[in-house]
Amino acid sequence: MSLEDVRRRRILAYSVPILAVLAALLIGAIMLMALHADPVKGFSRLLSGAFGSWGALTETALKATPLLFVGVGITIAFRANVINIGGEGQMVAGALLATIVALYMPDVPAVIMLPAVLIAGIVGGAAWGAIPGALKAYYGVNEILSTIMLNVVAVQLMNYLLRGPLIDPEQIGGSGIPQTERLPSSADLPLLFGSGRFHIGPILAVLAAIGAYVLLWRTPLGYRLRAVGTNADAARYAGIHVKRSIVLALTLSGAMAGLAGAVLVFGSESHRMVTDGSTAGFTGSAGFNGIVAALFGGLHPVWTIPAAFLFGGLLVGGNALQRAVQVPAALILALNGLVVIFVVSTERFRRRLLEPSPMAGDTPADTTEATTPDPPTAAPPATPGGGEYE
Amino acid sequence: MSEFFTQAVLVATVAAGIRLAVPLLFASLGEMYGQRSGVLNLGVDGVMLLGAFGGYYAVLKTENVWLGLLVGAGVGIVFGLVTAVMSVSFKAEQGISGIGVYLFGLGFSDLLFQKWVGTPLPINAFPKLSFPVLSDIPIVGEMFFRHSAVVYIAFAAVPISMFVLNRTNFGMKIRAVGENPEAADSLGVSVTRVRYATVMIGGTLAGVAGAALAIDLKIFQQNLTNSAGFIAIALVYFGAWRPLGVMGGALLYGFVNSIVLQMKVLGIIPRSWSDIAAMAPAVVTILALVLVAQRFKPPAALTKPFERGR
Numbered sequence: 006m007s008l009e010d011v012r013r014r015r016i017l018a019y020s021v022p023i024l025a026v027l028a029a030l031l032i033g034a035i036m037l038m039a040l041h042a043d044p045v046k047g048f049s050r051l052l053s054g055a056f057g058s059w060g061a062l063t064e065t066a067l068k069a070t071p072l073l074f075v076g077v078g079i080t081i082a083f084r085a086n087v088i089n090i091g092g093e094g095q096m097v098a099g100a101l102l103a104t105i106v107a108l109y110m111p112d113v114p115a116v117i118m119l120p121a122v123l124i125a126g127i128v129g130g131a132a133w134g135a136i137p138g139a140l141k142a143y144y145g146v147n148e149i150l151s152t153i154m155l156n157v158v159a160v161q162l163m164n165y166l167l168r169g170p171l172i173d174p175e176q177i178g179g180s181g182i183p184q185t186e187r188l189p190s191s192a193d194l195p196l197l198f199g200s201g202r203f204h205i206g207p208i209l210a211v212l213a214a215i216g217a218y219v220l221l222w223r224t225p226l227g228y229r230l231r232a233v234g235t236n237a238d239a240a241r242y243a244g245i246h247v248k249r250s251i252v253l254a255l256t257l258s259g260a261m262a263g264l265a266g267a268v269l270v271f272g273s274e275s276h277r278m279v280t281d282g283s284t285a286g287f288t289g290s291a292g293f294n295g296i297v298a299a300l301f302g303g304l305h306p307v308w309t310i311p312a313a314f315l316f317g318g319l320l321v322g323g324n325a326l327q328r329a330v331q332v333p334a335a336l337i338l339a340l341n342g343l344v345v346i347f348v349v350s351t352e353r354f355r356r357r358l359l360e361p362s363p364m365a366g367d368t369p370a371d372t373t374e375a376t377t378p379d380p381p382t383a384a385p386p387a388t389p390g391g392g393e394y395e
Numbered sequence: 396m397s398e399f400f401t402q403a404v405l406v407a408t409v410a411a412g413i414r415l416a417v418p419l420l421f422a423s424l425g426e427m428y429g430q431r432s433g434v435l436n437l438g439v440d441g442v443m444l445l446g447a448f449g450g451y452y453a454v455l456k457t458e459n460v461w462l463g464l465l466v467g468a469g470v471g472i473v474f475g476l477v478t479a480v481m482s483v484s485f486k487a488e489q490g491i492s493g494i495g496v497y498l499f500g501l502g503f504s505d506l507l508f509q510k511w512v513g514t515p516l517p518i519n520a521f522p523k524l525s526f527p528v529l530s531d532i533p534i535v536g537e538m539f540f541r542h543s544a545v546v547y548i549a550f551a552a553v554p555i556s557m558f559v560l561n562r563t564n565f566g567m568k569i570r571a572v573g574e575n576p577e578a579a580d581s582l583g584v585s586v587t588r589v590r591y592a593t594v595m596i597g598g599t600l601a602g603v604a605g606a607a608l609a610i611d612l613k614i615f616q617q618n619l620t621n622s623a624g625f626i627a628i629a630l631v632y633f634g635a636w637r638p639l640g641v642m643g644g645a646l647l648y649g650f651v652n653s654i655v656l657q658m659k660v661l662g663i664i665p666r667s668w669s670d671i672a673a674m675a676p677a678v679v680t681i682l683a684l685v686l687v688a689q690r691f692k693p694p695a696a697l698t699k700p701f702e703r704g705r
Contacts, residue, residue, distance in 0.1 A: 036506075040510055140681070144689065146685055147684070149490050151681055151684060154629060154678075154684075155677075157625075157626075157674070158674050161673045161674040300491065333505065335501075335502045335503070335505035335617075338498055338499075339499050342495045342497065342501070345491065346481060346487075352488065353487075
């Protein structure tokens with residue numbers, strides 16, 4: 006196989022996820038036509054609503070923030086071959102703990118308050134991630150199921166706290182909206198660029214993504230996580246504590262989602278924690294959409310940055326689309342589902358493109374992988390037991 | 396608390412528990428087929444939502460509840476096929492691919508509901524049956540013999556599934572493919588065909604489960620299932636991949652729910668605690684998963700796509 010050939014296959018491999026999104030959009034267009042809406046008008050409004058102005062870009066960046074945090078968490082877990090579907094619950098847990106800290110901490114200046122609430126968010130999410138981690142490592146409980154169940158538990162906990170102990174005193178006799186009072190302004194996320202909207206959340210999320218990259222590929226800890234993800238038996242043989250690594254992966258993953266929850270609360274316009282009784286009422290399904298972003302980013306934290314921005318844009322643009330062609334913005338959630346379906350279905354094909362063909366001799370495909378972080382080629386350890394050492 | 400332990404309340408609670416178990420029973424039994432053959436389908440909740448909307452809309456337009464159930468089944472077959480193509484033919488990562496189906500179902504069912512219906516209009520419910528003699532037995536009659544036909548269909552699916560899995564050729568193939576696909580393949584069993592069949596059975600039953608839920612509640616709304624599909628998946632683990640175990644799990648879940656509901660109605664659980672009480676089923680499920688994981692092993696090939704010559 007010539008170098009030219011390798012390059013061609015590589016470009017093709019990079020374009021597979023993009024083709025998957027285009028296929029999803031094509032089906033979306035067919036759906037719009039079936040609903041007697043003009044797809045060209047709809048999608049052009051979606052694009053301009055998401056990326057067409059500074060205001061739109063600001064909204065997109067803000068919407069992308071929780072997706073990026075959660076997505077980065079997903080990549081950390083995935084590298085250790087642990088699947089975290091619990092982003093929703095971990096976001097809620099982080100947000101709740103951060104809200105409690107903000108409500109009950111005595112009056113302190115922002116220099117203390119702000120780090121305190123963000124750390125509380127991290128701790129809350131980390132704890133909610135550590136539970137399924139420990140259940141998997143020490144009791145053999147499937148983490149997919151336990152994280153999903155903990156989503157359900159977290160929502161009920163949120164509903165209980167926001168309707169009861171944490172409710173805004175003004176709401177008790179009034180309309181009873183499950184929300185807190187306005188949280189202390191010392192916990193407001195600082196605004197940037199004098200825009201009135203753009204806070205430090207997106208910056209923190211990008212830093213988190215870079216931090217996760219450094220952690221995974223530049224530290225011994227990250228090496229251990231990836232070793233466990235690539236081949237748990239080999240890792241154990243090499244003296245790595247596999248169980249502890251599994252707990253750690255889910256804890257870190259949950260911490261990211263928890264931070265997303267805290268940022269959602271303290272970066273909100275109302276500066277309250279609000280719900281409507283459903284999970285999505287608080288998270289806006291970011292715990293699930295973050296998975297979409299991570300997948301689209303090839304399960305690499307840095308590539309998840311543009312991916313989250315794209316999907317944040319879809320969510321913002323969805324509202325513009327709804328106004329333009331009177332098709333509910335729920336369309337975007339359906340399209341995200343299709344993106345997942347297409348991306349995971351083409352994953353094998355994509356990975357095969359990145360492997361040298363069997364004819365090319367016996368150079369093992371992935372020997373460079375453990376050391377060089379070549380973004381989208383770094384194949385995720387998809388199926389448990391699938392990524393054996395060659 | 397004493398008002399809970401009156402005959403009327405207890406009888407009503409048991410009857411409601413059986414009724415509430417029905418959608419979960421359909422969905423879990425279906426999921427069990429897929430898992431026994433080695434395919435984890437995480438998209439059940441999405442298919443349930445699509446089936447629920449399909450069933451709801453059909454009943455809204457035709458007032459025929461059985462047509463509604465049929466539409467649910469049809470929707471389920473289609474998405475069962477989609478899942479099979481993803482998981483079996485394209486060998487997609489099963490821990491994630493189902494989330495795609497879930498998100499699609501969550502979004503698309505809401506989209507169609509908003510576009511075609513808008514305001515929630517109530518629909519017909521399943522007619523309640525009454526059996527000569529049996530329905531008139533005190534206590535027992537009200538608990539077991541005054542349900543709609545769907546309830547009996549769901550519970551009849553349990554012995555049918557036991558028979559299919561344990562006593563038929565097809566069932567033997569399912570188990571072989573789930574435990575050792577290489578060996579099954581070498582004996583001439585088509586792993587692909589068996590898995591397509593089981594995943595499509597699962598999809599069909601998930602669609603039926605959704606339709607049964609919507610018709611039982613006489614309503615559709617965004618996220619109607621409220622994660623019931625995910626609980627159905629957990630119940631397959633809970634039931635240790637056996638029809639009777641799955642039925643036990645569905646019933647336990649139904650009873651926990653009906654007890655909580657009844658206690659709320661009676662004011663035993665104060666309003667402010669109702670959200671905490673609503674955690675009970677999920678917490679019980681997690682504890683059950685811990686206990687089951689100590690004793691039973693999932694099918695050996697679960698979540699592992701089959702490739703010849705590996």
